[in-house]
Amino acid sequence: MAHNRYREAQPSGENTIVDAEIAQLTAAGMEVLPFLRSSDEIPSLPKTAKALLPLSPIYAPRAQQELSRLITEHRPDVLHLHNPYPLLSPWVVRTAHRHGVPVVQTVHNYRQVCSSGLYFRDGMICQDCRGRALGVPAIVHRCYRGSRAQSALMATTLAVHRGTWHSVDRYIALTSAVADHLRDYGVPAERIVVKPNGIPDPGRPAPLGDGFLFMGRLTPEKGLGLLLDAWRRHPDGALGPLRIAGDGELRPLAEAAAAERADVTFLGPLDRAGVRAAIEASAVVVAASTWHDVLPTVIIEALASGRPVLGTALGGIPYLVGADAPREPAGTGPAAVASAAPGAGRVPLPTGVVTGETGWVVPPEPAALAAALSVARAEAARLAPAARARYERTFHPDVVTKRLIDVYADLAATARR
Structure with a gap:
């Protein structure tokens, strides 16, 4: 290994x-x-x-x-x-x-092609080096560690080892x-x-808590800014509590949101016991990544604890919540019929919100995420058993x-x- x-x-x-x-x-x-x-x-x-x-x-x-x-x-x-x-x-x-x-x-990550490994630059998804023999854009934009020299070295490494990677x-x-x-x-x-x-089995899920949990690196690509933009579209307290856990360059943004609204709490970085407690206190875990996040471990932790997930439709997130199969747009076609069929009382899906096996995915836009927050709050209890079942079937060690x-x-x- x-x-x-x-x-x-x-x-x-x-x-x-x-x-x-x-x-x-x-x-x-x-x-x-x-x-x-x-x-x-x-x-x-x-x-x-x-x-x-x-x-x-x-x-x-x-x-x-x-x-x-x-x-x-x-x-x-x-x-x-x-x-x-x-x-x-x-x-x-x-x-x-x-x-x-x-x-x-x-x-x-995506480092066979991208020097930073993220397909993300200047706050946006970037695939400028895709299909190139040499990642010149990575050098121009200092994508690796903010250094043009180190970016040149990494771009050269990727070019030299293209044959190596194809031999795996x-x-x-x-x-x-x-x-x-x-x-x-x-x-x-x-x-x-x-x-x-x-991830290791945390054991039988505790009863659902209340509100939402955002947990991860507080960096732009993880989507804290997107989540807070969506959260502010609801009155204070309308969605229950929002807990934010983690650390990073956007920590001041989390602290300011907690000072601004009574329904936002900043927990800071947590140890394993703290992570478990934060998940159990919540009903839904949010993964609001604005890059093609490969496999956010927080989603697997949520499923293991029987918590459904609200995420953006990027990278591996749809796969993790069981929403990566092609579906009709919300509100039209067979998907709309299914959402109105057995399971009376289910919340109609706003445009852009797709229900997966264990959660919901939306475009990385504040309006779509704001609409999905209301759906997730109302529907969390219905999807909680499926969340734990997907963990046992797909992600158990x-x-x-x-x-x-x-x-x-x-x-x-x-x-x-």
């Missing part, structure tokens, strides 16, 4: 998922050899290593040597790669293949949207498996771990043949 851990000062769902995956595989009887590096190691690197650090995304010689030794000693069946930057480099794929070891990669034996797409991204990049459909992350082991077994058998 190869992964370059993000800095501990930067909360990372990816680090958490890798740790959980190693634990779940080990518990299932697999022998897991962690090949982990951390960006926290960078300040303590020797001067010579620091001097070569700018080139490590393209080729990290020390990592290749250490990986070769590990493979030679243990002869693993599969190398499973998560994040290779900056200390591992995509070159680990070539190193594994040189030793005859097949490679799986879980795709957590199996991709794990966390959602159907990521699978679409990989196919657009040129990866054959037969090399892509859709397998979401799982037992389910996702078995799916992952099946991927490994298929690749190992193919390699032996």
Whole structure:
């Protein structure tokens, strides 16, 4: 299991998922050899290593040597790669293949194409580098760490390793949207498996609380500004409480909203117990991302706790709430008939609001989100049982771990043949 851990000062769902995956595989009887590096190691690197650090995304010689030794000693069946930057480099794929070891990669972002990995720039979705041999727009706009030089290096890395990424034996797409991204990049459909992350079972859901919870990084792409714009379209107290949890550059925005309205509470950053308590106190979890968010873990946490989700129709959010199948626009066609059929008393859907299996998705616009807030408040209790059922069926560790082991077994058998 190869992964370059993000800095501990930067909360990372990816680090958490890798740790959980190693634990779940080990518990299932697999022998897991962690090949982990951390960006926290960078300040303590020797001067010579620091001097070569700018080139490590393209080729990290020390990592290749250490990986070769590990493979030679243990002869693993599969190398499973998560994040290779900056200390591992995509070159680990070539190193594994040189030793005859097949490679799986879980795709957590869009960095095969986008230097920042987000498809998001200057407050808007951006795909300017899509289809280009070299991501010149990323260099012009300093998309990687706000530096033109580092952006040039990352854009060059992506160009150099295009063939490397196309040689990966199996991709794990966390959602159907990521699978679409990989196919657009040129990866054959037969090399892509859709397998979401799982989280530990929190146990039997507590009764629904009241109001809404927004939890995550307080950064522009997570949509706190969008949510507050929509929230202000309702009178104070009309929707119950809105709780905001997290930290980041938009913390002043959350604090100002809490000072402005009695129905908004800013909880700040929370530990695991605090997260559980905040979810249980609420009836609906909101994921208002304004970028193609790959797989917001907060949604899986909500489903595990039996809380439906209101999200924007971007990235993996429709998949997570079971709303990614093609549907008629709200208010017309068979969908409108279904919403008026069995289940009398259901709230008519405003234009743009789509009901999924375990929640609702809307365009990332304040008016649409404001309308959906009223629907979600009225309908939360109806969808709560389905939320927990979807978690058990799709995101429970037992389910996702078995799916992952099946991927490994298929690749190992193919390699032996």
